[in-house]
Amino acid sequence: MxxxxxxxxxxxxxxxxxxxxxxxxxxxxxxEESYAGMVVRRFKKHKLAVAGLVIMTLLSLGAIMAPWIVPHDPYQVTEAFEAEPSAEHLLGTDQVGRDVLSRLIYAARVSLMVGLGSVLISVTIGTVLGLVSGYFGGLVDMAVMRVTDIFMSFPQLMLILVVVSVVGPSLTNVILILGFLGWTGAARLVRGSVLSIKQMDYVKAGVALGLGTPRILFKHILPNALAPILVNATFGIAGAIVSEASLSFLGLGVQPPTASWGNMLTDAQSLTVLTSQPWLWLPPGIMIVVSVLSVNFIGDGLRDAMDPKSLK
Amino acid sequence: MEHLLTVNRLQTAFRTDQGEVISIDDVSFRLKAGETLGIVGESGCGKSVTSLSIMRLLGAKGRISRGEIIFEDKSLGKLTEAQMRDIRGNDISMIFQEPMTSLNPVFTIGHQMIEAIRLHMSLDKKAARAYAIEMLKRVGIPRPEVMVDEYPHALSGGMRQRVMIAMALSCEPRLLIADEPTTALDVTIQAQILELMKKLKQESGTAIMLITHDLGVIAEMADKVIVMYAGQVVEETDVFTLFDEPKHPYTQGLMQSIPHIDAEHGERLASIPGSVPSLQNMPAGCRFRARCPHAMEKCEAELPPLIPAGKNHLTRCWLAVQPASMAKEAAYG
Known part of the structure; x- marks a missing residue:
C-alpha cells in the first residue's frame, strides 16, 4: 500500500x-462495472421479476401485433353465440358471437395503453412538481404540497366516476383522468429525493461552478432521483390497469364494442354466465391478475436492483 | 499592487426560528493576486460562511447584512444573480471538503468537466474534451484519456479531489476558494494535494483562500493567515509571525495544542478549556473572555478592536495595547 x-x-x-x-x-x-450493468445483474437474480418481464414482453408483443395474430375479427358478430371453447374458437364466443380470444388480445392494447399513457402523464406532472417543490422549498414547496394533499384527500374512485360522467367515457378520457389524478405519489416521492439530493456536495459544487438552476434541477438532480421514479412508475402502471378494469367493468371506462379486460368482465354480472360460462369471464380476469402481478414483480425487482443501499 | 479581493467589515446573518442570528461579524481582509490566505479556526467559527458569502451561496436563509466584498472592481453584493453565476466557476472557483460526494455519481468525470468548461469558455465538445484531458494530466491523474470516461465511484478520494481541483482550475479563475480541501483525505494524499495546489498556484498565479482547521496545512501553504473565533477575526498576520509570536490568547492556545515530536514522555497536550459561545447568546465584550487565561475586567466591558501588534500584525485583544502603553511609559521615564 x-x-x-x-x-x-x-x-x-x-x-x-x-x-x-x-x-x-x-x-x-x-x-468496476457500470451502474446499468449492476442493475441488470441484480435484476436477473430476482426470478419473479424476470418472469414478469418475460410475460409483459409477450403481452406487449401480442398487443402490438394483434391485427396479425388474432384468429378472428374481434368485432365480427357470428351466429355461434355463447359457444363453448372449440378448435374454431379456442376460448369460445360471447353473447353476440364474437371470438373471445381475439377480443382478449385486442383488450391487451387497451390495458397497456391506459397503463403507459396515464403513468406517463402522472409521472411527468409529479416529477416536475416534486423537483420544483423540493428544490425551491419555502412558499413554493408549501403551495405545491398543499395542492398535493388536496388531491390526495379526494376519494379517487368517486372523483373519477363524476369526471367520467361529465366528460363522457372513452379510452382517451380514461387515460387523461387517471394521469391527471395519479401524480400525487410521484410528486411526494420526487420531492423527498430532491430534499436529500440538493444537500449533496455535488449540487453545491455545481452551483459554485456557475451552473444555472434549470440545469442543476433537470440535468444533475433528476438523474439521481430516477431510480425511485422508475419504480414508482411501474407500480403506477399496475394501478392504472386495475383502475381501467374497474371503470370499464362499471361501464364508465372503455366503451363497447371496443374490447377491454374490464368490460369483458361485465358479462360476469349475470349469474348464468358466472356459473355455466366460465370462458367468458375467466380469461380476462386471469389476464388482469397476471399482468398486474407481472408489473408489480418487475417493480419489486427494479427496486431491489436499483437501490444502492441493498447488498450486491 | 492592487488587491484582488477586499472584504470590508463583512457581517452575514441567518434567519432562524429564534430571529436573525449573526454568524460572522466585522470580518475584513485583503488578498492580492497570487497570494495564499489561510483562514484557521475551529468548527463553527465562520470560516465557511465567510467563503460562502464571497460566492454568494448562503442559501435562502442567509444574507450579507453589512459590509462589502470587492472582487477586482466589482462589489459582489450588488451583482445580479446572472452576473454572479458568470463569476462563479469562471473568476472564482471553489473546492469542497468532501471529494467523495462532490462529484455527481451518475455522470463520468469527463462529462462533468466538459459541462463546466463549456459553460465558461467557448469551446466545442471535442476541444473541451481535449482540454479536460489536458487538465486531468496537469493534476496528475494517470492515463487521463482513459480516466476521463470513468465514473466517480471508480476513483479514490485523492483522485477525486484532483478531479475537483482540475475542474475548479479549468477556467483559470483569479481566486480559488478551498474549503478544507484535505480534511477528508489521509495524510499522504493530503501532502500530495497540497503540493499540487502549490504547483498549480505557481503556474497560474491564482490567489488561494485556504480554509482549514489544521495549522500544519497553514504552515505549509499560506502567505498570510487570519485566525477566526466565534465569527470574528481575532488575529491577522503573515504566516511566520503567526507561528513565532502569536499575540491573541486563542491563537496561543491553538499553537500549544499542536502535538510536538520533542514533547516529554507522558506530557499531556494542552487544550483550550470551555467551548465556543453559541451564536444566539454571544457575550458582550471579548468573545473569547470565558476561555481566556488572561481575562481582565476590560474584556467584559468592551469588545477589543483589531489592534496593531507589530508590522502587518493585527490582534483583537486588549493585551496587545499594554506593551505599547508600557513602552510609552518607559519612554517618559
Whole structure:
C-alpha cells in the first residue's frame, strides 16, 4: 500500500507522464462495472421479476401485433353465440358471437395503453412538481404540497366516476383522468429525493461552478432521483390497469364494442354466465391478475436492483 | 499592487426560528493576486460562511447584512444573480471538503468537466474534451484519456479531489476558494494535494483562500493567515509571525495544542478549556473572555478592536495595547 501511494505520488510529481507508474495506478483502481450493468445483474437474480418481464414482453408483443395474430375479427358478430371453447374458437364466443380470444388480445392494447399513457402523464406532472417543490422549498414547496394533499384527500374512485360522467367515457378520457389524478405519489416521492439530493456536495459544487438552476434541477438532480421514479412508475402502471378494469367493468371506462379486460368482465354480472360460462369471464380476469402481478414483480425487482443501499 | 479581493467589515446573518442570528461579524481582509490566505479556526467559527458569502451561496436563509466584498472592481453584493453565476466557476472557483460526494455519481468525470468548461469558455465538445484531458494530466491523474470516461465511484478520494481541483482550475479563475480541501483525505494524499495546489498556484498565479482547521496545512501553504473565533477575526498576520509570536490568547492556545515530536514522555497536550459561545447568546465584550487565561475586567466591558501588534500584525485583544502603553511609559521615564 505504501509502495502504491509512493508511486502515485511520483506520478503526480511528474505530471502523470510516466507510463509505467501510471500503469500500476490504474491497475490498482480495478475496473468496476457500470451502474446499468449492476442493475441488470441484480435484476436477473430476482426470478419473479424476470418472469414478469418475460410475460409483459409477450403481452406487449401480442398487443402490438394483434391485427396479425388474432384468429378472428374481434368485432365480427357470428351466429355461434355463447359457444363453448372449440378448435374454431379456442376460448369460445360471447353473447353476440364474437371470438373471445381475439377480443382478449385486442383488450391487451387497451390495458397497456391506459397503463403507459396515464403513468406517463402522472409521472411527468409529479416529477416536475416534486423537483420544483423540493428544490425551491419555502412558499413554493408549501403551495405545491398543499395542492398535493388536496388531491390526495379526494376519494379517487368517486372523483373519477363524476369526471367520467361529465366528460363522457372513452379510452382517451380514461387515460387523461387517471394521469391527471395519479401524480400525487410521484410528486411526494420526487420531492423527498430532491430534499436529500440538493444537500449533496455535488449540487453545491455545481452551483459554485456557475451552473444555472434549470440545469442543476433537470440535468444533475433528476438523474439521481430516477431510480425511485422508475419504480414508482411501474407500480403506477399496475394501478392504472386495475383502475381501467374497474371503470370499464362499471361501464364508465372503455366503451363497447371496443374490447377491454374490464368490460369483458361485465358479462360476469349475470349469474348464468358466472356459473355455466366460465370462458367468458375467466380469461380476462386471469389476464388482469397476471399482468398486474407481472408489473408489480418487475417493480419489486427494479427496486431491489436499483437501490444502492441493498447488498450486491 | 492592487488587491484582488477586499472584504470590508463583512457581517452575514441567518434567519432562524429564534430571529436573525449573526454568524460572522466585522470580518475584513485583503488578498492580492497570487497570494495564499489561510483562514484557521475551529468548527463553527465562520470560516465557511465567510467563503460562502464571497460566492454568494448562503442559501435562502442567509444574507450579507453589512459590509462589502470587492472582487477586482466589482462589489459582489450588488451583482445580479446572472452576473454572479458568470463569476462563479469562471473568476472564482471553489473546492469542497468532501471529494467523495462532490462529484455527481451518475455522470463520468469527463462529462462533468466538459459541462463546466463549456459553460465558461467557448469551446466545442471535442476541444473541451481535449482540454479536460489536458487538465486531468496537469493534476496528475494517470492515463487521463482513459480516466476521463470513468465514473466517480471508480476513483479514490485523492483522485477525486484532483478531479475537483482540475475542474475548479479549468477556467483559470483569479481566486480559488478551498474549503478544507484535505480534511477528508489521509495524510499522504493530503501532502500530495497540497503540493499540487502549490504547483498549480505557481503556474497560474491564482490567489488561494485556504480554509482549514489544521495549522500544519497553514504552515505549509499560506502567505498570510487570519485566525477566526466565534465569527470574528481575532488575529491577522503573515504566516511566520503567526507561528513565532502569536499575540491573541486563542491563537496561543491553538499553537500549544499542536502535538510536538520533542514533547516529554507522558506530557499531556494542552487544550483550550470551555467551548465556543453559541451564536444566539454571544457575550458582550471579548468573545473569547470565558476561555481566556488572561481575562481582565476590560474584556467584559468592551469588545477589543483589531489592534496593531507589530508590522502587518493585527490582534483583537486588549493585551496587545499594554506593551505599547508600557513602552510609552518607559519612554517618559
Amino acid at each position: 505504501a509502495m502504491l501511494q509512493m508511486s502515485t505520488n511520483k506520478a503526480a510529481g511528474s505530471g502523470g507522464g510516466d507510463g509505467q507508474l501510471a500503469e500500476t495506478a490504474v491497475k490498482s483502481s480495478h475496473k
